[in-house]
Structure formats: structure tokens, C-alpha cells
Amino acid sequence: MAGIIGYGVYIPKNRITVEEIARVWKKNGKAISKGLNVREKAVAAYDEDACTIAVEAARIAVKQAGIEGKQLGAVYVGSESHPYAVKPTASIVADAIGASPELTAADLEFACKAGTAGMQMCMALVDSPIPAWLEYGMSIGADTAQGRPNDALEFTAGSGGAAYIMGKKKEEILIDILDTYSYTTDTPDFWRRQHAEFPRHAGRFTGEPAYFKHVIGAAKGVMKRVKMEPKDFDYAVFHQPNGKFPIRVAKMLGFSMEQIEQGLTTPHIGNTYSGSMMIGLASVLDKAKKGEKILGVSYGSGAGSDAFVLEATENIEKKRHKKSVFEMFEEKEYIDYAEYVKCRKKLKSL
Amino acid sequence: MTDGALPLIWRKFGERYDLDGNFCETCKTAYFPARTVCPKCRRKGKLVAQKMPKNGKIVSFTEVFSGPAGFENEVPYFIAIIELENKTKLLSQIVDSEKEKVKIGAKVEKVFRKISDIDPEGPIAYGYKFKIVE
């Protein structure tokens, strides 16, 4: 069965605090920061985009897996901020990591969960007898999410990404995937039309009928399939549109703060959209020991959730990354709102 | 990047994305960018494709205050001559590095960045830049 043989995370260096954003719009930054449980967010530099973030994460994943880029038979990039409307990010990433030309590649979009949809596709491809030549597949979730200036989302929309490589050789698997399950409905809680620069969202509607319904639906669905309960897991990671929702959904499902703390990344880097759950999971993998069980649930507006039940193998202890995700949070440089506007090209003349 | 320059740039993707160069097996010299003949061995040289190492050090640098077209919004920035671990040298922009740390001998590592993105309807050029590592 397919499992994770390597993964990588990339977080841009720039940070802007919620208080700095609130200062510009004359809002109460301290109260907003506390309410969202987000202190600051990562901001891609002027010369970074979802593609450069994807390449950096992919290179780390390939190195850890101990394979060559050209051994990858599939590369999928999930993002809601692909640099081109037409022209795949995935082909650029594949070329930059030496995977071209013998592979299948495509860009995926499902708001914040396209990267986990790609993980499921890679699992299936790796396990399928057709194509027989496909040994490894990589899925990346990467975003340079944009919030409309002075919109609630501007406090949380961050930049970052993570890459996961699937393989099926037992001796190479760091994390076994025991099962996966998805829950999808047509729910218009958040969208961005073609040519529109910023997404729109349905305010309070993004909570109960959207995030909570789908995350809970997928979590309960996968736990029922593997006959496990919250107490059977060592860790749980949920998609993190802010620092508050994952804590609330954990409580609703019966998970403790201890089980979710290690995977909570949004308070430090904001919501990295397609990268969010995948970066949180990587942080859990910084600590997970052989035999420990992890529940991972993504969420994408529009709407759907992919849930995974994972178990760490002894290989993760041998191949652990030197730099942890929490150490990456500390490699930062603060920018003010003016620099943020420049970095993210929020002025029309840029 | 302008559309007219596309074929020329496309041929250099390997060089720009992943430092594809070559190596002369006769005199054991690495070349970046790749050479068509080894300048030392001429016809006796045997060149094979080789990726350059991603780490190196700064041997010379300058801070650019008045950039060329397309880089106006990025000034001031550093460009440096970098000597890679295999002794090849290249010129690159230095990013994500504190000003005080940009100096001769500083260790650097390759990163993947946008090189040029000036036309909102045109192609985006990606490639290597370097950042200082501790």
C-alpha cells in the first residue's frame, strides 16, 4: 500500500503581524489577533509565487525521500493562486526538480484542499497496476493567498506550501496511510471568479454549514472506516483558516488540545490555504514516533474535506528533517504594511 | 521576459532552473554555463552534462541602486559573483539575506525565484538566485 516516503515544507521569510494590518485600517489589532488566534502571517517576497514555493518544498521532499527527481511519475500542484490561469505550475515544478519529461502532471484547484486531493490521486496511481512504470508520485499544496485589503481575510491569508511524495516500497515508507475518505458538497462559502483579483466569502456562512460540517463529516467517516475513536490517535491536524476553528472542531469531535497543538501552524504563519493542513501534518511528523497514529483532515471551500489516517513507521525516526517546522517559523523578518503591499503587488501599478 | 525572447530563454531552462552545466572528463573541469568545447582540451576534451552544486560562497558583490528595466521595484538589491563548491563561478542576485551578512566569503545556497515578471499578460521567467546560509 502507498505511503509517504518524503515531504518538504517551505515558508517565506517575511512576516506581517495582525496588529500591523489592523493599524492601517484603524481596527483593534490586539482583539482581532486574540479572536482569530493568529499573531502574524507569512508573506511571499516580491519575487516569490505559488510556483517558487512549490519548487522549494518539492526539492526538500525529494532530498528526504532519497530519490532522484526523474523517478517521479506524477507531479500535482494544488493551489488557488497558480501564477497562470492557463499554463500549468506543475510542469515548471517538474522541470525545476529534474522530473521531466517522463511523468504525468497537472494543476489542481479546490480552494484550500487541492493538495490533499493530489495526495489521494498519487496514492491511487502508485498502487494501481496501470501505469506500471509509475513508482512515485508527488503532490504539493502551495499558495500565496490574497485577502482583499480591509477584509477579514486579510488578517489570515498567508503564503507557504508543502510537498508529499508517495511510494509503495515498505523499506522507504516513513508514514503508512491506513485509509483516506472524503466528504464533498456544493456549498458556496468562498469563491473567486475568473479575472477577479480577490476572493469573496459568505461571512458567517463559512462556519457551520461549510468548515465544520465537512471537516466533521470527513473525520467521522474515516474513523468509522478504520474503527477508531479520537482517543486512539496521538495527533490530529485540521485545516486552519484561522487559529480558532481547528481548536473548536477538535473539541466538537472529542480531541484534546494536546492532540492538536503540534499541528497548529496558523497562529505563526496565517492560513497558507492549500498548504495549511499539509504544513500542520509536517509539523506533527517532526515529532511522531513509530506506531503513533495521526488523523489529518483538510478543508476546501466550495466545499469538501479529505481525511487521512496515518501511522508513523520506524523510518521517520531515521530520516527526520534537521530543521523542524516550528524552527522555520522563527526564520523571519518583519515587514510593515507598505512593504506588504509591494510584496503582494496590491498596488495597481505593480 | 518578452515573447520574442522566449525560444532563447526556453533553451536555458535547465541552466536557469537547476544549474545544468557540463564537465570535461579529460581535464576534470566543470563548466557553467555549459560549453560546446572544452577551452583547455579542445578536440581531446570529453564533455558530459552535469548539474552544478547548490552551495558556494561570495567572492565579490555589489549593491545595485539603479536597476535595469524590470528591476526598478526591487532596488536596492545585491548581486554577487559566487564560487560554487566545484569552483565554477556565476553571477546571481542575493535574496532573503540581511545586509550586514552580505560579504566576501559568506556561504550561499541556491533558491528558486521569479527572475522577471514585468508584463502581466506575458510569460514569467523563473530561475536561480542565492541566499546566505549560516
Ligand SMILES: [Zn+2]
Ligand atoms: Zn578539458
